[in-house]
Amino acid sequence: MPTPNPAFTPPTSTPTRPDLAGTFGAAAATHWTATATAQSVLERGGNAFDAAVAGAFVLHVVEPHLNGPGGDLTAVFATADDPTPVVLCGQGPAPAGATREHYLAEGLDLVPGAGALAATVPGAVDAWLLLLRDRGTWDLADVLAPAIGYARDGHPIAPAVVRTITAVQDLFRDHWPTSAERWLPGGAMPEPGTVVRNEALASVLERLVAAGGDHAGRTARIDAARTEWAEGFVAQAIDRFVREPHRHASGTDHAGVIRASDLQAFRATYEPATTTEFRGCTIAKTGPWGQGPALLETLRLLEPLDDALLDPSTEVGAHTIVEAQKLALADRDLFYGDGEVPLDVLLSDAYTDERRTLIGERASAELRPGTVPGFEHATPPLRTTYATDAGGSAGEPTVRVARDAARAVPVEDRGEPFVAPTGETRGDTVHIDVVDRWGNMVSATPSGGWLQSSPTIPELGFCLGTRLQMTWLEEGTATTLTPGRRPRTTLTPTLVLRDGQPVAALGSPGGDQQDQWQLLFLLRWIVGGYSPQQAIDAPALHTTSFPGSFWPRTWEPAGLVVEDRLGADVIAGLEARGHVVTRAGDWALGRLCCVTREPSSGVVGAAANPRGAQGYAIAR
Numbered sequence: 001m002p003t004p005n006p007a008f009t010p011p012t013s014t015p016t017r018p019d020l021a022g023t024f025g026a027a028a029a030t031h032w033t034a035t036a037t038a039q040s041v042l043e044r045g046g047n048a049f050d051a052a053v054a055g056a057f058v059l060h061v062v063e064p065h066l067n068g069p070g071g072d073l074t075a076v077f078a079t080a081d082d083p084t085p086v087v088l089c090g091q092g093p094a095p096a097g098a099t100r101e102h103y104l105a106e107g108l109d110l111v112p113g114a115g116a117l118a119a120t121v122p123g124a125v126d127a128w129l130l131l132l133r134d135r136g137t138w139d140l141a142d143v144l145a146p147a148i149g150y151a152r153d154g155h156p157i158a159p160a161v162v163r164t165i166t167a168v169q170d171l172f173r174d175h176w177p178t179s180a181e182r183w184l185p186g187g188a189m190p191e192p193g194t195v196v197r198n199e200a201l202a203s204v205l206e207r208l209v210a211a212g213g214d215h216a217g218r219t220a221r222i223d224a225a226r227t228e229w230a231e232g233f234v235a236q237a238i239d240r241f242v243r244e245p246h247r248h249a250s251g252t253d254h255a256g257v258i259r260a261s262d263l264q265a266f267r268a269t270y271e272p273a274t275t276t277e278f279r280g281c282t283i284a285k286t287g288p289w290g291q292g293p294a295l296l297e298t299l300r301l302l303e304p305l306d307d308a309l310l311d312p313s314t315e316v317g318a319h320t321i322v323e324a325q326k327l328a329l330a331d332r333d334l335f336y337g338d339g340e341v342p343l344d345v346l347l348s349d350a351y352t353d354e355r356r357t358l359i360g361e362r363a364s365a366e367l368r369p370g371t372v373p374g375f376e377h378a379t380p381p382l383r384t385t386y387a388t389d390a391g392g393s394a395g396e397p398t399v400r401v402a403r404d405a406a407r408a409v410p411v412e413d414r415g416e417p418f419v420a421p422t423g424e425t426r427g428d429t430v431h432i433d434v435v436d437r438w439g440n441m442v443s444a445t446p447s448g449g450w451l452q453s454s455p456t457i458p459e460l461g462f463c464l465g466t467r468l469q470m471t472w473l474e475e476g477t478a479t480t481l482t483p484g485r486r487p488r489t490t491l492t493p494t495l496v497l498r499d500g501q502p503v504a505a506l507g508s509p510g511g512d513q514q515d516q517w518q519l520l521f522l523l524r525w526i527v528g529g530y531s532p533q534q535a536i537d538a539p540a541l542h543t544t545s546f547p548g549s550f551w552p553r554t555w556e557p558a559g560l561v562v563e564d565r566l567g568a569d570v571i572a573g574l575e576a577r578g579h580v581v582t583r584a585g586d587w588a589l590g591r592l593c594c595v596t597r598e599p600s601s602g603v604v605g606a607a608a609n610p611r612g613a614q615g616y617a618i619a620r
Contacts, residue, residue, distance in 0.1 A: 007307035008528035009314060012565070015533040016610040017617070026606035026619035027051060028593035029432040030066070030509060033155065034058045035608075035616040037146045038434050041138070048440035049077070049135040050143060052432055053128045056446055057147035057205070059430045060462070061198065062155055064451045065164035066509065067430045069204070070238075071448025071465040073124040074491040076273050076284050078502040079135060080439035085273035085284035085495045085502070088444070090127025091467070092120040092266050093338070093486050097257030100473045100481045106254055110386070111469045111481065113551025115248030116256025116454045118466035120487060122238075124446050125229055127268035133222040135440070140222050141209045151461075152202035154195035158614060161451075162192050168452045175247035176455040179463070183451055200461030207233065226267070234460060235263035241457045242464070249551055256454075258464065273495070276347055278303055279526050282497040288332075288341040291549075292492040295515040297328040299522070300352040301359070310527050312520045313539060313566065315573035321523070322543045322560060322579070323359045325516055327368060329546040333380055334369035337478035338486040342372045363578035365557035367546060378476035386552035429491065429509035433595040435502075435604050441597060443493035443505035445514070469551045490549050494518055496526075499599075504532075506594035508609075512549050516542040517590035532594050532607035539565040540589035556580060563589050587611045595619070 004010060020026065025048070027038035038055035042048070052075075060068050073090030103111060111118050132143060165172075165183050172180035173187075180187070182198070190196055211228035212221025228234070242256030273284035276296040283299060285292025301324040302310055311317035335341050345351050355370055367382060429447040434440075448465025456463050470488055471481040479488045492514045496504040504525075508517045517540055524535040544559030560579040562571060564586050575581050593615050596605040606617035 002525070002529040002531055004529040005307055005527060008311045008524070011530060011534040011538060015531070016537050017533055017608065019531045019533045020606045020617055020619035022604055022620040023437065023602050024604070024620050025434070025436045026595045026604040026617070027055065027432070027434045028595050028606045028608045028615070028617035029055055029059065030430045030591055030593065030615050031059060031062050031158070032614065032616035033062045033150070034432055035618055038432065039618040041143075042434070042436055046138050047136065047438065048434040048436040048442050049131055050138040051436070052434045052442045052444055053132045053136060054143045054146055055432050055434070056128055056444060057144055058150060059432065059446060061147050061150045061201065062158065063161070063430050065161050066450060067124070067446045068449030068451070068462045069125050069201070070119070070122045070453070070462050071124050071446060071450070072120065072122070072467055072489065072491065073127045073444060073446040074286050074290055074489065074493060075127070075131070075442055075444035076286065076493050076495045077135070077442035078440070078495060078497070083497065083501050085275065085497065087271050087273050087286050088127055088131055088268065089271060089286070090123035090268045091289065091486050091489050091491070092123035093484050094120060094468055094471070094481060095258040095262040096483045097259065098468060098481060098483050100475070102257065103473055103481065107252065108250060109473055110551055110553060111471055111473065112248035112250045113469050114453055114466060115246060115254060116242040116258065116464055117248060117254050118468045119242070119256060119258050119454065119464035120467045121258065121262045121266045122449065122465065123266065123268055124448070126226055126266070129222055129226050129229075130268045133219055139218050140212060140225055144205045144209060148202050148205045151198045151205070154197040156193045157190050157196045159192040160612065160614065162190055164452060165189060171247065178458050179451065179456045181458070182456040182461065198461045200459060204234065204460055230263045230266065235260040237457055237459050238263065238464065246455050256464070274343060276300055278522070280498065281526055283522070284495040284497065285492060288336040288343055289338040289486045290489045290492055291332055291336065291512070291515060292494075293336070293343055293347065294328040294332040295492065295494070295519055297331060297346055297352065298324050298519055300347055301327060301356050302523075307527055310523045312523060312541065313570070315570045318541060318566070318570065318574060319363070319577055319579070320359060321519065322541070323364060325519070325543055326364055326545050327355050327358060329543070330367050330369040333367070333547055334377055335372070335375060335478055336488050338488070339478065341478070342375050345372050346370070361577065363558045363560070365545065365578070377478045378474060380472055380477055380547050381474065381553070382547060383552070383554050384556065386554050429511070429514070431493070431507040431509060431591070431593055433505040433507065433593055435505065435595040435597045437602070437604070439502070439597065439599070441495065441502045441505050441595065443495050443507050445491040445493045445507045447491055470549045488549070490514060492518070496522070501599040502597065503599065504594055504596045506592060508590055508592040510590060512546070513542045513589070517592055521592055521594070532596060532605060536592045536594070536607050536609050539563040541566060542589065561589065563587065591615055593617060
């Protein structure tokens with residue numbers, strides 16, 4: 001067990017679950033079936049990459065309200081042969097037809113939060129197949145067998161999935177009949193625990209396996225499946241389906257712009273991880289086309305401070321941490337995107353030393369990005385509310401869509417996403433971590449293509465994602481909608497190294513809150529001496545004082561969401577400092593999971609979030 005730091009508040013109770021430990025392998029995910037699937041692959045001789053891919057395709061089946069084959073993926077991993085962290089990018093770009101002029105001509109001032117106009121090129125499936133080809137050992141048929149089985153033969157539907165279907169049932173019945181047919185069998189709401197099937201998705205996976213059947217060699221078979229996905233029946237089905245106008249979260253009807261040629265042009269890629277040093281550890285994240293480097297900037301801001309200022313369980317610690325996060329997130333919103341980003345400046349000593357002086361005794365209610373010469377971008381719109389009058393389809397009355405940040409923001413992050421009746425979703429995502437006995441380690445956050453993202457494509461059994469809602473239609477921002485460019489995704493897995501060797505893989509669902517919750521874990525584990533399970537269990541909090549990445553992209557100046565377990569005195573102290581505090585409940589925020597490995601002994605570990613009673617960890 002780690003050594004507790006006397007400068008930190010001790011864990012308040014016995015961990016909800018044991019810190020699992022072993023020497024063979026470990027897996028942790030946001031659904032127990034995916035965790036069990038990944039561990040079963042390890043048990044049968046597969047490595048961490050075989051296991052992660054098998055578990056991830058199962059997540060498409062068992063958590064369809066949080067991810068799907070039409071979505072996206074980012075991962076960071078290291079191999080036993082080379083501990084250098086590598087990023088796997090399965091974040092597809094904007095389609096060629098996704099121009100801001102087209103969206104403005106459609107009467108939109110924001111990319112909708114649901115509907116095919118919000119779809120990027122699906123990247124998750126190709127990314128997983130690329131990882132399997134290059135780092136795995138199993139054949140595609142064996143890796144996909146569990147997902148095919150759960151899709152064709154059925155699995156008990158989780159209560160959270162039913163809650164999501166309940167939220168959008170009127171949208172399905174009134175506007176998305178293919179989704180109603182898929183998720184409201186016989187017109188009725190499924191009961192939690194009912195065995196549900198997705199034969200169409202099973203057939204898609206079987207056709208990918210069949211595409212490689214005549215090819216000699218494992219690699220060639222996987223490549224044939226990748227080609228079939230990008231250039232064959234999947235791309236053609238998507239192209240045909242999205243041409244029909246359908247209801248979007250804006251309350252208006254539009255056709256999608258994604259075409260088969262967009263899928264044909266995309267392939268997943270590898271790239272170097274972005275890293276920084278913090279208290280003897282190397283933290284590895286994606287590049288600034290994701291939000292990950294904002295966590296690194298936050299750590300740089302906090303690095304030289306006294307340990308007592310890094311304790312999230314105290315008034316002064318929570319305040320200091322949140323104010324540092326606001327500064328890093330403001331830089332995220334001004335600078336980050338799929339283009340040239342001055343990370344060398346943003347993560348430098350001189351820049352973070354200057355920014356650290358802005359952390360005062362009172363809560364900031366301003367968006368305060370820094371200044372980097374040569375990188376002048378337009379500031380994104382700042383709205384505490386968003387409303388639009390949009391005409392419905394022919395014969396329907398005008399629809400008014402409005403969201404109030406002060407009411408909506410706290411709800412979205414209570415372990416499961418906030419899902420509006422219009423299909424808009426915030427607080428998305430699933431996560432999976434795996435480490436094997438050889439030292440291969442992977443952290444992956446798949447997302448998008450939720451069942452409520454856009455209408456189900458009948459012959460595929462899934463729908464498209466909505467990641468383009470993270471772009472702006474205003475000119476001159478770092479993330480203005482541009483064909484061929486990736487939106488700035490919220491997906492942000494983490495790999496931690498010590499002395500050049502990977503020691504932890506972790507991540508969480510939660511949209512904009514993913515790195516905020518991971519930061520709490522890292523501070524408590526690295527500085528506070530908590531065990532991984534203690535760090536996951538400890539009271540969580542996050543700021544909402546920045547423009548949200550999800551439609552309708554509002555913010556709450558000085559907003560702070562906390563778990564009540566933080567304590568009445570601490571919460572009162574934060575309010576006295578000017579934080580606009582919302583209490584979310586005792587066990588409400590975050591769905592972290594992680595795996596660990598001690599290089600000197602080979603001991604592996606795993607921990608998972610108890611909130612929502614769905615995350616699960618295995619180690620032996």
